[in-house]
Amino acid sequence: xxxxxxxxxxxxxxxxxxxxxxxxxxxxxxxxxxxxxxxxxxxxxxxxxxxxxxxxxxxxxxxxxxxxxxxxxxxxxxxxxxxxxxxxxxxxxxxxxxxxxxxxxxxxxxxxxxxxxxxxxxxxxxxxxxxxxxxxxxxxxxxxxxxxxxxxxxxxxxxxxxxxxxxxxxxxxxxxxxxxxxxxxxxxxxxxxxxxxxxxxxxxxxxxxxxxxxxxx
Amino acid sequence: xxxxxxxxxxxxxxxxxxxxxxxxxxxxxxxxxxxxxxxxxxxxxxxxxxxxxxxxxxxxxxxxxxxxxxxxxxxxxxxxxxxxxxxxxxxxxxxxxxxxxxxxxxxxxxxxxxxxxxxxxxxxxxxxxxxxxxxxxxxxxxxxxxxxxxxxxxxxxxxxxxxxxxxxxxxxxxxxxxxxxxxxxxxxxxxxxxxxxxxxxxxxxxxxxxxxxxxxxxxxxxxxxxxxxxxxxxxxxxxxxxxxxxxxxxxxxxxxxxxxxxxxxxxxxxxxxxxxxxxxxxxxxxxxxxxxxxxxxxxxxxxxxxxxxxxxxxxxxxxxxxxxxxxxxxxxxxxxxxxxxxxxxxxxxxxxxxxxxxxxxxxxxxxxxxxxxxxxxxxxxxxxxxxxxxxxxxxxxxxxxxxxxxxxxxxxxxxxxxxxxxxxxxxxxxxxxxxxxxxxxxxxxxxxxxxxxxxxxxxxxxxxxxxxxxxxxx
Amino acid sequence: xxxxxxxxxxxxxxxxxxxxxxxxxxxxxxxxxxxxxxxxxxxxxxxxxxxxxxxxxxxxxxxxxxxxxxxxxxxxxxxxxxxxxxxxxxxxxxxxxxxxxxxxxxxxxxxxxxxxxxxxxxxxxxxxxxxxxxxxxxxxxxxxxxxxxxxxxxxxxxxxxxxxxxxxxxxxxxxxxxxxxxxxxxxxxxxxxxxxxxxxxxxxxxxxxxxxxxxxxxxxxxxxxxxxxxxxxxxxxxxxxxxxxxxxxxxxxxxxxxxxxxxxxxxxxxxxxxxxxxxxxxxxxxxxxxxxxxxxxxxxxxxxx
Numbered sequence: 001x002x003x004x005x006x007x008x009x010x011x012x013x014x015x016x017x018x019x020x021x022x023x024x025x026x027x028x029x030x031x032x033x034x035x036x037x038x039x040x041x042x043x044x045x046x047x048x049x050x051x052x053x054x055x056x057x058x059x060x061x062x063x064x065x066x067x068x069x070x071x072x073x074x075x076x077x078x079x080x081x082x083x084x085x086x087x088x089x090x091x092x093x094x095x096x097x098x099x100x101x102x103x104x105x106x107x108x109x110x111x112x113x114x115x116x117x118x119x120x121x122x123x124x125x126x127x128x129x130x131x132x133x134x135x136x137x138x139x140x141x142x143x144x145x146x147x148x149x150x151x152x153x154x155x156x157x158x159x160x161x162x163x164x165x166x167x168x169x170x171x172x173x174x175x176x177x178x179x180x181x182x183x184x185x186x187x188x189x190x191x192x193x194x195x196x197x198x199x200x201x202x203x204x205x206x207x208x209x210x211x212x213x214x215x216x217x
Numbered sequence: 218x219x220x221x222x223x224x225x226x227x228x229x230x231x232x233x234x235x236x237x238x239x240x241x242x243x244x245x246x247x248x249x250x251x252x253x254x255x256x257x258x259x260x261x262x263x264x265x266x267x268x269x270x271x272x273x274x275x276x277x278x279x280x281x282x283x284x285x286x287x288x289x290x291x292x293x294x295x296x297x298x299x300x301x302x303x304x305x306x307x308x309x310x311x312x313x314x315x316x317x318x319x320x321x322x323x324x325x326x327x328x329x330x331x332x333x334x335x336x337x338x339x340x341x342x343x344x345x346x347x348x349x350x351x352x353x354x355x356x357x358x359x360x361x362x363x364x365x366x367x368x369x370x371x372x373x374x375x376x377x378x379x380x381x382x383x384x385x386x387x388x389x390x391x392x393x394x395x396x397x398x399x400x401x402x403x404x405x406x407x408x409x410x411x412x413x414x415x416x417x418x419x420x421x422x423x424x425x426x427x428x429x430x431x432x433x434x435x436x437x438x439x440x441x442x443x444x445x446x447x448x449x450x451x452x453x454x455x456x457x458x459x460x461x462x463x464x465x466x467x468x469x470x471x472x473x474x475x476x477x478x479x480x481x482x483x484x485x486x487x488x489x490x491x492x493x494x495x496x497x498x499x500x501x502x503x504x505x506x507x508x509x510x511x512x513x514x515x516x517x518x519x520x521x522x523x524x525x526x527x528x529x530x531x532x533x534x535x536x537x538x539x540x541x542x543x544x545x546x547x548x549x550x551x552x553x554x555x556x557x558x559x560x561x562x563x564x565x566x567x568x569x570x571x572x573x574x575x576x577x578x579x580x581x582x583x584x585x586x587x588x589x590x591x592x593x594x595x596x597x598x599x600x601x602x603x604x605x606x607x608x609x610x611x612x613x614x615x616x617x618x619x620x621x622x623x624x625x626x627x628x629x630x631x632x633x634x635x636x637x638x639x640x641x642x643x644x645x646x647x648x649x650x651x652x653x654x655x656x657x658x659x660x661x662x663x664x665x666x667x668x669x670x671x672x673x674x675x676x677x678x679x680x681x682x683x684x685x686x687x688x689x690x691x
Numbered sequence: 692x693x694x695x696x697x698x699x700x701x702x703x704x705x706x707x708x709x710x711x712x713x714x715x716x717x718x719x720x721x722x723x724x725x726x727x728x729x730x731x732x733x734x735x736x737x738x739x740x741x742x743x744x745x746x747x748x749x750x751x752x753x754x755x756x757x758x759x760x761x762x763x764x765x766x767x768x769x770x771x772x773x774x775x776x777x778x779x780x781x782x783x784x785x786x787x788x789x790x791x792x793x794x795x796x797x798x799x800x801x802x803x804x805x806x807x808x809x810x811x812x813x814x815x816x817x818x819x820x821x822x823x824x825x826x827x828x829x830x831x832x833x834x835x836x837x838x839x840x841x842x843x844x845x846x847x848x849x850x851x852x853x854x855x856x857x858x859x860x861x862x863x864x865x866x867x868x869x870x871x872x873x874x875x876x877x878x879x880x881x882x883x884x885x886x887x888x889x890x891x892x893x894x895x896x897x898x899x900x901x902x903x904x905x906x907x908x909x910x911x912x913x914x915x916x917x918x919x920x921x922x923x924x925x926x927x928x929x930x931x932x933x934x935x936x937x938x939x940x941x942x943x944x945x946x947x948x949x950x951x952x953x954x955x956x957x958x959x960x961x962x963x964x965x966x967x968x969x970x971x972x973x974x975x976x977x978x979x980x981x982x983x984x985x986x987x988x989x990x991x992x993x994x995x996x
Contacts, residue, residue: 006863013986014867021979023972094975098982105989128990134377141370147362154369161373165380182376184336188343188369199350199358215359215438217497217506 005045009129012038012163013105016136019156020097023088025148029075032152035133036067039159042126043166059183063162066186071155074194078148092143100143104135126167134160158186219266219274222255222282223323230316234309241312242297248316249286249293252323256286259327260674266327270394273329277534277682280675281461282326284538285454287663288545289319291656295549296446298652302556305351305444317344318450325458329396331379334462335372338426341455342368348447349439360435360442367435368426375422375462381415382407382469397465401685404472412470416479419466420486427459428513429486429520430493437497440509441561445552448505452512453545457537460519467523471686476526483524488617490517495624498632503561504554507632508547511587514625515540515595521618522602525609527690530683532601539586539594539664546660547583550576553654554636556647563632567641573649577637579657584633586664588626593661594668693939697772702764704948705922706730706915708955715959730918737911745904748805755802756905756912762795763916766923771850773947774935780846785833788845789826795916796822803901810893814900817970821885821897824977825878828871831984835868838991849930856934864987869931873957874980876924878973880917883962885973895967925954 015035108131137156229248324337350361425432470479494514522533586593717724803811881898
């Protein structure tokens with residue numbers, strides 16, 4: 001039958017590619033919503049998570065709510081609040097971005113193949129997917145001008161790390177600390193960056209990070 | 218209960234958000250003293266952790282805890298007087314966040330679980346961001362933005378590194394709970410590939426927070442825009458906490474037989490930081506930024522010392538203590554100068570020796586200390602690290618090390634001399650007061666005392682900290 | 692026999708589906724819309740008329756519609772509808788049939804250039820440019836399929852036991868292919884968001900502007916050819932989504948034609964909710980589809996063998 005885990009992972013790769021190529025802020029936010037939901041679905045389909053305890057269910061739900069509802073809502077709000085210009089304004093063009101995405105995936109596959117890393121059974125695709133997501137998130141942060149696109153890039157990076165944390169490490173060592181850590185990280189992202197986004201808008205009338213260039217040597 | 222060390226500041230922080238700002242500042246001082254007492258109790262081993270899976274008093278952690286606690290007490294006294302003179306005097310956020318900041322840093326020092334350590338360091342970013350943004354200017358906003366964004370990305374990479382280390386433990390397939398002790402016991406069995414990758418990410422991640430170049434770019438901005446007490450705390454305490462994360466990872470690597478890899482990496486990052494710090498201090502026009510670059514340089518020295526090992530390792534810990542004392546004292550002096558002259562620009566400040574003679578004493582002796590001259594401790598520690606490097610026959614490293622030190626003395630000297638002795642017609646807006654001077658003096662005095670006389674317990678603690686990776690003769 | 696029958700059915704049904712797109716668009720606009728069989732009526736009307744030829748155009752102009760129509764029918768002969776075997780099949784036929792489609796396009800373009808109208812030249816240039824890019828994605832798909840099955844024949848892909856489908860061994864990769872193929876479908880058939888078939892300004896057109904000078908039966912041939920082309924791509928997608936492994940039956944055939952409608956509905960929905968891209972963003976769109984397939988190809992090299 002259809003291997004749902006693989007399909008979800010491939011869909012995550014799809015969102016990564018689309019996010020690299022998207023030209024509109026709103027479209028990018030929608031893609032991120034999809035990605036967040038997909039990523040938060042992953043733990044359900046992992047074999048080592050067959051035993052669902054109360055704690056894991058709570059954390060799982062929390063993750064879905066935060067990644068799938070809370071963050072999108074805040075991003076929507078931020079975009080509605082600030083978006084006078086809907087264009088994304090890249091430093092690096094869209095074609096180059098897509099090609100960069102291809103290069104990243106190639107590198108990730110090469111890494112998974114050639115390093116011969118010892119992995120828990122059959123998790124190469126997750127590793128590839130996570131590395132690609134992380135690197136692309138990093139790339140988005142560097143290659144886009146607007147402050148909000150940098151936040152989105154950060155969230156993408158975070159998604160990749162969550163994938164690795166959930167997929168590659170086993171639970172008895174961590175006692176939900178992985179989830180707790182990622183939750184905290186997301187809160188940092190959402191709260192502080194949300195506040196700052198609002199304030200950047202106040203102080204500069206735009207959310208372009210090129211305006212943030214007064215402090216330098 | 219060891220956890221009280223960070224629970225006390227958290228509780229006080231919550232209260233400080235409710236109390237009026239004036240009372241909150243008093244609470245700041247009281248909590249600081251309480252924290253110092255608790256820290257001493259932890260130091261002497263009277264506190265045992267309630268959740269020993271997550272928390273434990275390691276010697277290196279307690280050392281950094283005591284430094285943090287002592288500095289915080291001085292800073293709390295200072296801010297009691299300092300904040301009143303600024304426009305943030307009515308802000309409860311300042312007191313609350315300072316206390317939370319202390320709490321999260323204390324949590325870093327006593328954590329025993331890699332991910333708890335990570336969470337605590339992440340939390341320091343969260344609670345210190347409001348301190349940097351507190352002036353609400355465009356520049357403060359930019360500094361906060363950079364701080365949060367760069368540090369979050371860095372910390373996220375450190376999380377990845379922690380996952381890789383955890384994965385290395387998973388592959389061994391023990392069912393022991395994860396902790397630093399457990400990792401060190403099983404170190405030899407761990408998969409070296411994952412450990413190397415994990416260490417790489419941890420150094421880059423926590424190195425961002427520690428201010429190692431080239432990930433340091435947030436540091437000058439944040440230190441320059443934060444109010445002086447917060448800058449002192451960032452430089453004197455926060456950087457140490459990030460260093461603790463790297464140090465624990467390094468210990469693990471040494472135990473796993475990968476000490477050369479991790480040590481060399483630390484030396485390289487350290488030397489780059491020293492050079493970057495030295496170069497940017499030359500021609501610096503903002504004296505708080507100058508101090509920040511000096512912090513980058515000193516963190517580089519610590520990294521080099523740890524990377525070399527042996528006597529250098531001992532020197533690194535001595536350096537860490539003295540750097541914290543002297544640098545926070547310097548930031549407090551800088552705060553006085555900022556109050557007096559109302560500017561951070563070097564050119565607009567002059568004649569401190571005439572206008573603010575008592576501040577001149579602290580500022581200038583601080584400069585002497587940070588330049589690595591006797592009678593301050595940095596002289597000893599830098600000397601030790603150089604000796605260790607020569608013994609290890611790393612001559613190129615020694616050359617770069619000394620060149621960077623000369624750059625810093627030259628660059629900082631030009632700035633400090635100009636500020637101290639130039640003619641100036643500026644009038645002093647806020648006079649110096651006893652309460653704003655005594656903390657700076659205390660910190661400097663502590664450095665002098667610790668240089669000539671190291672208490673037995675401090676000596677043994679440092680030795681215990683470095684015992685795991687070969688001790689002073691390794 | 693069954694293969695022949697299914698081909699005839701497909702040829703007859705193809706003009707029905709564009710009517711579905713119009714219905715969907717009308718639904719979104721809150722209108723009643725034209726009858727479902729509108730395209731049949733249009734074809735009938737056009738065939739009853741005579742063609743008008745400009746005095747400045749040559750025989751190339753008359754050749755264009757005929758060749759492009761033939762090139763559009765050709766791929767359908769190789770297609771195994773709903774699990775039946777293909778009418779014609781040999782090793783390497785996919786490469787041939789995509790080139791045959793290229794010949795069809797070539798003659799449409801040449802006919803457009805033959806009129807010497809500046810608008811048609813512009814449309815031809817755009818059409819050629821975008822199709823070239825789309826070809827990149829198509830051939831990446833073929834590379835992927837070759838890696839998966841070791842064959843270069845449509846019949847081997849969709850007929851028999853080891854067919855390529857979403858539920859197969861490397862099913863996850865097919866997700867990427869389906870999305871990419873849908874994007875190629877939109878490009879090759881001049882649909883929104885690449886081109887707007889309903890636009891009224893020559894300057895913004897791609898495909899429509901090339902056939903401005905054709906009339907009567909010529910136009911009917913071009914239209915019919917376009918329906919077949921769209922039908923071919925849609926059938927390709929449906930075969931990927933739903934595995935018709937069971938031996939051929941009437942039920943399968945019925946299911947196939949119902950599922951086909953879904954693709955057209957999707958096209959209609961996209962046309963209703965999206966605007967046409969600015970011309971300079973179209974290459975990015977096509978490049979994305981190529982990148983998607985390339986993702987899948989990379990994954991077959993590494994993790995999903």
